[in-house]
Amino acid sequence: MKQIGFFLIVTALSFNTMLNAQEAEFSNLLQNIDSREKVSLNGLWDIIIDPLENGYYNHRLQPKDDGYFRNAKMKSPSDLIEYNFDTSLQLMVPGDWNTQMEKLYYYEGTIWYKKDFKHTVKKDELVYLYFEAVNYEAIVYLNGERIGSHIGGYTPFQFDVTGKLKEGDNFVVLKVDNKRKPENVPTVNQDWWNYGGITRAVHLISTPVSHISDYSIQLSKGSTNTIEGWVTINNATEGETVTISIPELKKSVNANVQNGKATFSITAKPILWEPKNPKLYEVVIKTNTDKLTDNIGFRTIETKGSKIVLNGKDIFLKGICIHEEAPFKTGRVTSVEECKILLNWAKDLGCNFIRLAHYPHSETMIREAEKMGFLIWSEIPVYWTIQFENPDTYNNAQNQLTEMISRDKNRAGVILWSVANETPEGIARLSFLTNLAEHARKLDNTRLITAALDTQSQDNEGRFIEDPLGKAVDVIGINNYCGWYYGSPESCAEIKWKSAYNKPMIMSEIGGGALFGLHGEKNERWTEEYQADVYKNNIEMMKNIDFLAGLSPWLLMDFLSSRRPLKRIQEDFNRKGLISEKGMKKQSFFILRDYYLKENN
Template sequence: MKLIKSILIVFVIILNTPLTAQETGFSDLLQNIDSREKIELNGMWDIIVDPLENGYYNHRLQVKDDGYFKNKKMESPSDLIEYNFDTSSQLMVPGDWNTQMDKLYYYEGTVWYKKDFNYTIDSNELAFLYFEAVNYEAIVYLNGERIGSHVGGYTPFQFEVTDKLKEGNNFVVVKVDNKRKKENVPTVNQDWWNYGGITRSVHLVKTPISHIADYSIQLPKGNTKTIEGWVSVKNGKDGDAVNVSIPELKKNVNTVVQNGIAKFSMKTKPVLWEPENPKTYEVILKTATDKITDQIGFRTIETKGTKILLNGKDIFLKGISIHEEAPFKTGRVVSKEECKILLDWAKELGCNFIRLAHYPHSETMVREAEKMGFIIWSEIPVYWTIQFENKDTYANAKNQLTEMISRDKNRAAIVLWSMANETPESEARLSFIENLVEQARELDNTRLITAALDTQGYGKDENLIEDPLGKAVDVIGINNYCGWYAGSTESCSKLKWASTYNKPMIMSEVGGGALYGLHGEKNERWTEEYQAEVYRTNIEMMRNIDFLAGLSPWILMDFRSSRRPLKRIQDDFNRKGLISEQGMKKQAFFILRDYYLNENN
């Protein structure tokens, strides 16, 4: 009787042809490490600045077998060892080196990091060395042995190190290199600071030998009465039991592993996540040896003509773009408190939407934004003119996209995966980004795909959106700086827009620069009055775009950029922020806030 009752309560589907762990397409990254036992490796790390990479190459530019990664010590007075981590400088991790050490402000190159830690071996556990992000290329060594490498400055990576650890004292060395290269993603030209270092937290994560590695739990596309998903179990066997429960919904489902994956589906009707009520549920995943707990929200997102529908209802995205730049001290955001400051400012502005530009921000930022009810645009740094014909460049971009989606696929707040920003039209570029779109849809067919297109059209009576990339995306992003890079502020309110596509458009960038506290006439560049006038006239322009579904002006806060050298005005800052780097609100902040509070509610 109990069995019959449970069948009536929960409808479970296990497909005849289940996905294998490899066929999910996701990276092998552990999901939700905050639900794991872990040793934090944050704090002060010993560092050696190595611009000539003497610690890696010999004088013939051959890779050494006894480089700095060996962390060698003198054993006799005659030993020749030309480095010593124990007497070197130190840097805080997480953090960038540019703002921690004056001589490294503009530095681009190699810095070696070393950290000592203690470990107690447990034969029933696996251990993973997990980096939330290192910018840009990382080669990782444990106890003098190379364990792997990673390319890309904004996504997490890990190495299973169980057999590399020793009882007691261990040390990890990381060769970090942030040199810009043409073939990289982003390429050599970017309008944000190239912060080098171990910029996010480092953990030694412990798991049972047979453990839950990954999972995806959400509403299927267009369905609000079924929660479905899969759980990836590593080092298990076919037939192993997996339990998925959502206590608040009184749902409990048992399924089994086949080829590393346990699939499930349950009939239920959760309260849907939305900005006014960012509801999440405790979800518990259990096997015989492991348990994971997460907070997951459920919602639907789709388009209908030129509208964006959240949970079936038309929503206007009142947003702002944000860089991962720390308020007050600048440099990389490294704490939950810094995330909250930025998000509180966005909430004060009247936003229900944030564009996290131009790369994946930290998991902490995404989770905090979700709690506060922000809809999120998340982006990979396919930015400006990268090498669209280079196969290795594409592989890099595809990997960053995969790692971004792998980490954040269970976050209801993210509704837009962005493939690119301001890329020039060409056949190679179109093919490159279309392939990324296909990859994103294979990984996650429940969210919308977008890209920020560079449609300026100054000097015309009408801007026509006809970039062929518009056909591939669900939502068209447009970056337009009328009144700043071209066109007078007076011309903006009269500018008309049309589109080849019957799709929603987000004005993903709009605005102009101002130095906080600099005042003058509304036609005087760099004054708060000029910036405010840019916003007034562009808001008038956007009121007349009938296919506008939202906007995310550029940008919430001034941020460092080596493209901005103008003394006494920019001083290495992009000044398009509505708030100064010291937290002072400019006039344009209040212009945009009034628009958000009084319209499109």
């Protein structure tokens, strides 16, 4: 047994050393696609449901060279082609397949998507095929040729298709597979619906040959009067000039490109972004061949002891957790209107903070939340018990973290990058998550790192936060379901909390389930009265935590989860929402709102 233990320790340490050696670099994703010339490929796509993957493998389980991606057509009556996209079923993109077609409600497997489109080839431009998200594994073909693949269901990816597009008619085919696997991130066990499909928008994005590909523009760490950053130029001319201007501040600076990147610094005194005044400035980036415009806010975020400090002032985070679940119709959120409904509910609740669980939400959600003044916790789906010993699993998680930070690094509303939720203690887990935290810091040292933990110990004096992961994060998230998964609601009010760390703690999840409209005594499960009692007593508990910096109860709205089969109550819904999936507010909504209204900041 001692030898096995020693082997595990050595393996974990070697794994840790290997991961620390990796360089932290942003992905090559185009930044700010809404400022680009783009053509939408949204709408109806032809689909073929393929549970046995006949369109990819032959009967010997070897990949075909004439699979469905060829989009073959009969040329004579004797041709044997056992598929036809043109007479197949159709699904809307963006959207999940589970809620669009009843027989696909529980489906996990492969579906082929095909879209025909026309294109005019232009000289002196590059064209990218850009996917905002596909769940989970996508293999992409253009005009029958494989152009690449992507793993991960919640982050964007792109392919340079310049020279592969034809004048006139073109088609793109995707093999989309949402089967859960033990080595995936998330793994096979999750408490939200595994929505399959091309769940976010698809674009053809055109750029000049030499173009702005990425940039970071924000206040220098610890400063309120120095804006600094960098701009990367694809196919740049060495020494060429990039101009960064902020017209409202009457500031403009020129920077020269060295090795594809121009760095700059601007002395200015911007109005600082904050929840009560979410000020955004138009920022213009220009080269001889390209121009982008973004709306960027400037603010500082740091910790001092157990406090979170925004723009030099302590702030209490009055939050709520949100899943990317569409209000009223369920399924994936696919429109700005659906984002606004969820955010307006959070605003009505009195929130200044949202935890976007448990994966990166859409760029639309992030931008709309920022405009409305929400501080944001953004998370990757390192959830429960993934394969912490597996280097490929780590690389997958790190890539999703990189793509999330790459996309949203210029959003002032995002203050917390979360590397995990409810993971079990262990050497491999600690190494895995510590390396993710360090990777996030190397990419972006201006924000705070967190993780949601459910590993508190308990003794006669109360609950004690001592998870060793607390050393690696700036802010400790605690998920604690007193009154629901342990204890009675009335037992919660007297619980005392201690921490081994002089760091801020966010109560990142509390709550209990209730079916809207079900009423009874406060000791009767699933009633609104029971849920309300859970909230009343947990609020009393939190009033006595002197290192509490905020909370984000679980959660805003009921959402689909195949872990929740209880008939006449759950019906495949996690019922811990303060609002039903039909938009009806439960008693607990008003209890939490009253508490938030008493908090002034």
